[in-house]
Amino acid sequence: MRHHILLPTDFSENAWSAAVYAIKLYAKKSCTFYFSHAWTFVNTGSRTYISPSYIDKLKNTAKEQLIELTENAKIISTNTEHKFETIFSEEFLTESIKAAIKKHAIDMVVMGTKGATGAKEFLLGSNSVTVIKKVKLCPILLIPRNYEFVMPERIAFANGFKRSYGDELHAITKLSQLHDSNIEIVHINKEADLTELQHSNVKSLKEFLKDHPHTFNWIPEQGRKEQILSNFIEDKDIQLLTMINYERSFLEDLINEPIIKKLGYHSVIPFMVIPHQA
Template structure:
């Protein structure tokens, strides 16, 4: 996790995610890429002005984006002083999800950190529309979603939710293991069942392989009965065991997919009460190699 991308719209919600990231990686040297995208409405037609006080609308919005990014870095410096991190700002005239995908490929991003907030609508109730769109569109990089009002807590208890129906590769487990190693955390593997029953042969094999991967990390396996929904079950499990971070893989028929498809009434309560690490189905590919010929507008600042 040496290259970390943090999208920001300069809201309190976005700052909370940045603040969490600064504390999470306070002892690790890494590069933070702060991204702000803008898509100004361009007036068309001969009766619509393209200038405001002599300044083109696109230029004005771009200048505001770049100024917001500068203020963000200054705010970090004011609060944390010399961090040992490298900060790069990227202002882009693009859609957020498209720019995120491009940067993951061109820069070799290892982790995306984003703030979450509830809104109206099906996807939005779960964790915020932008976060859901990034999760659905990003296939090569894990995403760490930070709840709007969550105060940083050292993640010494990490839950990994799985049904053991899929084999896990080292590239997929790498973010989970790295965080556990950074904070000497305990990993609690949680399996939600509709009625407790014995694992199938395939599930038992995948569990054995998972425990082999976690051999050097303190871990426990918990099997719990599903309550009204998977999300509610994981919420209560996290509360009772004082979990600081919940991790899960995002693939077809996974818990993550089930939760995004649950009826609104069943999943509003979950609302990402704790940070959620979503790991895409990386397989053996891992993370994309960086492309040194990236053309985004970047400003590098070392502290």
Template structure:
């Protein structure tokens, strides 16, 4: 039984994440925990906060319960899956604290979150809540961009520089996703120019190769000074349906996931990201 946490703000983006998650885990017995976190600022605003705290919470609780019931009715209209159970949760604390609380209490295996993506150069690729969860919460996060529609993953690209040791926690999750979808992993190394790997890189690459021995995988290299363009080029040249990354090497990680993008970089808006933590 998998425990899946899906934060929602009742937007189209969060509904897209719910819809994707139900399809992605369609063959898996799952408890889905639908979480709504009310903006903490609204709970502490105003001079009369201490006098009206109970009233404010009661009002928020009533409104949120109504929205949750409406959301559950929408879920019930989707094709029935007897493997799935749904639970709703409302929290009135800071967003990341609410996520951490549920992970601990519900033994969460995956977080699935929607994100609006970027529509211009000045906008961030990943919304602030999603960005906070990715960087501050140590749990696998499946990020579903606004234009992503579910397609069973055939190929998953794994951009890496081979400078890190790949721990079993990360490899187990990657293997699980590959098995679940009968998918192939494409390990992608991007560098400004082609050159021999260091001793450490060779060691880590060989270990990764051995660890994936029973799974369909291959290694690829692209020379490009622009990492986002290299990822986009690789995606367009293959049947890539998902990107997976390890949130450790922040410079490398953020350049691909968070960097403000130009118009020709579209993977931020239509390709799901699976972010893993050691």
């Protein structure tokens, strides 16, 4: 089975670090990686007239940078079953990603959480968070700035057990199978406090994961949920966090911003957001 991984890039170090992480994550798998660049012209100078030839020059420079990325990626990869392709788009970032997912049957989008501008999140926002909100066609794996690849022996799956499950669970098991990872299900509350619906969903989850190594973790709700998750990640030495992106997440309660958005900015480990399959 060949995997198809999309690597959006703005040619920053963070985007390259995310690409390296993806290559190492799929080191032993047949995989096609697509370096994708959403090109837009920004007149940062005092030019009042922009010639077509000048625009073409800028486009060609970006295309050459994409090719250079594929050449560098070939040096990083040790797998002859890895292929690297480029996608140059003049659409906005989210639209270019959606188009690539549909055209190339993309299994996962892997991107860095900080772009080339280095802009403050409150000023311009984050590309990664925008993608999480607007692209819901496949899982999105966010790689923190300057993160060095660590084999994900333990993958945390934060869940409230308030929704029934669909095909989105396959994204977690497929990820865990890459490196025989243990899935650490984490729920912020006591097991004894579960409702009848939650008990039913836990039972369904256990049945789904019966052939995959997994552990259930019950954590008392004491403090902000974002901090509880962060402490759990540190205490259990979690290498990757996953979460299903419902229209309204169970983790939005008691915090001003949805935790998925917060973690998109602040996660210290790779964070995979899985769109809910209704």
